[in-house]
Amino acid sequence: MATLIAPKQFSPVEDAENIKKACQGWGTDERAIISILGHRNAIQRKLIRMAYEEIYQEDLIKQLKSELSGDFERAICHWTLDPADRDAVLTNSALQKAEPDYRVIIETACIRSPEELLAVRRAYRYRYKHSLEEDVASHTTGYIRKLLVAVVSAYRYDEDEYDTEIAHSEADILYQKIQEKAFNHEEFIRILSTRSKAQLKATFNHYRDIHGTSITKGLLGDPADDYLAALRTTIRCIKDPQKYYAKVLRNAINTVGTDEEALSRVIITRAEKDLKDVKELYFKRNNIALDDAIARDTSGDFKAFLLAILGRDEL
């Protein structure tokens, strides 16, 4: 379930006018902007952008960029983008880093639905004039490249049915390769990137039933081995996205100085989807409510904005 609280009734024109007012004059009224955009869902935000463009002949995101700064600017601009376009921007910035952040690529590839992933690929191509897989391939190398290119290119079958025989035979293949420590074996990538999520969950469950341990445990190894870590991330994203996100949030908050980028990425991409479930898992595991943890670790408009879309206003 979502955490975002958005009114059923709203006026895109009024919202656009109020955002314009908040941007005019001396200083910007960030809290006014949060009180509007922090309570509008994706369709409503799109309508506001359209109304803004229509009235002021100006792109709302450009306007926000010129008025705001820092983590808050980045967060609210990402939030205001269409979800598929936002994922395109997030994957692109993940690739542009000196050390590409493979987690963002895998999240997008494995947590979005097959149709959503296609929409991201379409948005990416439109925005960057390259295909997503093309950029992934040119910014990465070795086995991790094979894995990432395969998962971003996938258009998985998307129904709940699965084949029990395949679950058994492929759990066997994975087990055998893990026993041999042949983590680079191409069967890993084939299975993880082409099978449907329902099929993979059945395979992972069968693996656990037979061997009494989860497949990700078998893939522990040198912590510096990015490929192994990426395999585990892929499996976690497919097996249990909410649990995966709760863990990303935990790491982002517990890291020295807070990883604002990861924090805001998860909150923004999930607030309209399943952030309530992620919050519950977070609380169970950490004995502190996610919004309390965030309130403690962040400040200013960035904090106010995250809490707003988390459903807890502190204005």
Next chain:
Amino acid sequence: MATLIAPKQFSPVEDAENIKKACQGWGTDERAIISILGHRNAIQRKLIRMAYEEIYQEDLIKQLKSELSGDFERAICHWTLDPADRDAVLTNSALQKAEPDYRVIIETACIRSPEELLAVRRAYRYRYKHSLEEDVASHTTGYIRKLLVAVVSAYRYDEDEYDTEIAHSEADILYQKIQEKAFNHEEFIRILSTRSKAQLKATFNHYRDIHGTSITKGLLGDPADDYLAALRTTIRCIKDPQKYYAKVLRNAINTVGTDEEALSRVIITRAEKDLKDVKELYFKRNNIALDDAIARDTSGDFKAFLLAILGRDEL
């Protein structure tokens, strides 16, 4: 340009009724069926299928299958399918063979536009309850599998612009790997499967400018090496689809006993696209008109149908 001749005015209901009439009574009037379906474009055929279903509560293709037989049956059923669905059927039968026919996979992946390929993947998933790349991966092995999975999963950038620097640097990479006979090098697959067609054409042209020979020449080797052949097919399909198809037709016709499957696949998939250009290339290279060659090599209703969609009726 297309070869198909279809009237602007037509009545789906009348057509459906006339096809039903041709199927009723003693024997089937194949020529009547050809005179209708052999002169209707994809949208018109779709409307006829819908009208048929509506009037007779029966699927037109099922009806045709039960009335007809042999090469003619297969050809007219493929023809009557939606183009994307037809490609899904063609790739699936190519995969079901004891020796999967990689050419059909590569044609579909590299000659269809990126959006058309997505439509094929969607149709495939709907029809076979697996993703296309999943089935390609489970029916093939080794390097050819890597190549095929990569090209069917691609969603290439699709504009005409390209990067001259990339064309130079990647032509160099390809040349170096060819010199080293490192045909299995992963850069081959990365470049061929992720770059846009415009980019690849620029790269191939630069290769030829610098080295005075085409890249496919450098990839000649053991004729039994399917992976090398598949690399060449990929390059040909991207570089010049019409020339590629003209060659497939030439082989299909010149083989002992005629390869009816390949012949009908090319005619059917291109009749509404560029078969006129393919015909011209065919004539230039073989000194015989394609329709004459086909008329000489085929017979009966199959011949009559192919000639009809080739724009030459012999009823």
